[in-house]
Amino acid sequence: MLAIVSIVIRVNDLPSQLEFWKAALDYIERDAPEDDWAVLKPRYADAPCIALDAHHSVRVLPPRIHLDVYAEDQDAEVRRLVELGAREVPWDGRPDDADYIILEDPEGNRFCIVDRPHWPGWQRIPAR
Template sequence: MLMVGSIVIRVDDLASQISFWTGALDYVLREPPEDDFALLQPRTGQGPNVSLDAVPSMRVLPPRIHLDLYAEDQAAEVRRLKDLGAREVQWSRKPADADYVIMEDPEGNRFCVVDAAGWPGWAGIQAT
């Protein structure tokens, strides 16, 4: 059996990325950060960890992997993420009826905010 334990994001400025991702995902530090690494976990304890790894790496576009963040209220979450420092990314090949908004964190790591208002998983999350 396998499960996702942690998603690793390469970062330049560890402190600012801790601030962005804890605010974006409502995560907390699992333990005090090291000089080049921080492990974030969901405040509720349920879900995968996010590891921030301050190791130089070349940015590749489009990224080979990215996060899809499900949003119950997509427009509100996009506004909130912009207030935290994220930016919306325009893509000429994005379908007109796309249910996602492409964004990037303050360092340019891309992710999508997916309109998941009807996702049945919300009931299990809100009950906890």
């Protein structure tokens, strides 16, 4: 049996990206960060960890893989993430009825905020 336990994101500025992703996802450090590696785990939910690898890599667009992050209130979450330093990514190919908004973190790593106000998984997450 296999399970996705951690998703690795390459970053240039580990301390800055660590603060962004902690605030964005309400994750906490699993262990003390190393100089070039940190793992964040969910504070409340049963979800994969996010590992940040301070290792330069060439940015490819469109990316071959990205995160889909579900939101109960998509508009509020997009505003909050933009205030944290994310940027909205315009895309001419996005359908008019798309349930996602494309963002990128402060270093350009892309992720989508997907509108899922009635997702059954929310029942597993304790109220804050």
